[in-house]
Amino acid sequence: VKTTKWTISAENNATIVAVGDNVKISLQNAQEDSNEALITEVLPRATKLSRIAAGRRDSFEQIIVANIGTLVIAASAVEPPFRPGIIDRYVVAGLAGGMEIVIVINKIDLIADEDLLAVLQEYAEVYRGLGYPVFMLSAVTMESIDGLRQELIGKTSVFAGHSGVGKSSIINALMGNDQERTGRLSKKYGRGAHTTSSSVLLELDATTDSYVADTPGVREFGNFEIDPITLKFFFVEFLELQTHCRITNCTHLHEPDCAVLRAVDDEKISIDRYASYVKLYEEAIQREKKKRDKT
Ligand code: GDP
Ligand code: ZN
Numbered sequence: 462v463k464t465t466k467w468t469i470s471a472e473n474n475a476t477i478v479a480v481g482d483n484v485k486i487s488l489q490n491a492q493e494d495s496n497e498a499l500i501t502e503v504l505p506r507a508t509k510l511s512r513i514a515a516g517r518r519d520s521f522e523q524i525i526v527a528n529i530g531t532l533v534i535a536a537s538a539v540e541p542p543f544r545p546g547i548i549d550r551y552v553v554a555g556l557a558g559g560m561e562i563v564i565v566i567n568k569i570d571l572i573a574d575e576d577l578l579a580v581l582q583e584y585a586e587v588y589r590g591l592g593y594p595v596f597m598l599s600a601v602t603m604e605s606i607d608g609l610r611q612e613l614i615g616k617t618s619v620f621a622g623h624s625g626v627g628k629s630s631i632i633n634a635l636m637g638n639d640q641e642r643t644g645r646l647s648k649k650y651g652r653g654a655h656t657t658s659s660s661v662l663l664e665l666d667a668t669t670d671s672y673v674a675d676t677p678g679v680r681e682f683g684n685f686e687i688d689p690i691t692l693k694f695f696f697v698e699f700l701e702l703q704t705h706c707r708i709t710n711c712t713h714l715h716e717p718d719c720a721v722l723r724a725v726d727d728e729k730i731s732i733d734r735y736a737s738y739v740k741l742y743e744e745a746i747q748r749e750k751k752k753r754d755k756t
Pocket of ligand 2: 711713714716721
């Protein structure tokens with residue numbers, strides 16, 4: 462399947478065709494008994510996960526995956542150690558692309574002391590309070606794998622998270638390690654066998670239209686671009702509060718009479734979440750500066 466310079470796309474400053482796109486194809490100009498087809502149109506994307514291509518001056522949007530409803534953000538309790546900042550980064554990227562968020566904390570079988578368990582449970586409560594389901598699970602003991610499976614029924618989801626947190630292991634646990642099924646469904650994307658370099662759509666449950674996409678681009682996905690002004694709208698706990706800030710375009714960093722800062726002081730907003738906001742905001746500002754310097 463190929464694109465041509467006549468391929469019509471709903472978004473013109475973005476990847477023309479990405480994994481997960483719905484397209485219209487034409488077989489008319491294809492050679493007899495070749496497997497080729499031409500993409501005539503890429504349909505509008507319901508959701509997307511994207512980043513801005515590194516080193517480009519314009520803001521060309523690189524689409525990593527399209528039309529996946531749910532982003533499952535995977536972290537681990539230990540090995541590698543739990544870091545909430547990474548979760549917040551993915552939450553923003555998912556929300557910016559119109560996706561639903563689910564969070565998993567894997568490797569709970571390795572938690573050796575009560576203190577760590579208490580800390581992780583506290584984080585889980587913070588995210589649940591924001592409306593994101595959290596599963597503390599183990600791909601090894603299978604604890605809470607069923608709960609996650611139930612959550613993903615009727616959805617098409619994709620896993621993101623740092624290397625080594627156990628994404629493959631969780632997906633295998635969810636699938637019941639059915640390699641045959643993996644092989645069959647990978648053909649949906651026309652890429653042959655399930656290897657780490659190809660994207661596959663795995664069937665979690667066919668009767669309910671439940672799928673898990675496994676794409677290398679998302680696995681390695683870490684950096685994305687968001688403009689500093691819109692960032693605050695992806696921290697859901699700020700939304701209602703920020704209508705009470707004195708300054709209309711309050712960044713919630715240093716302004717007087719800021720409702721968000723007050724809520725942080727009163728411990729109504731998690732200090733870690735606020736720290737993530739500040740970090741992402743500063744990164745966004747730095748990126749804008751760099752871009753301005755180049756032009
Ligand atoms: P990925 O890079 O996120 O896909 O991570 P993998 O699924 O490859 O897992 C990385 C390592 O963690 C492997 O050695 C797994 O066996 C191990 N692992 C994955 N899940 C668990 C778990 O729940 N408990 C323990 N103890 N180890 C796990
Ligand atoms: Zn404010």
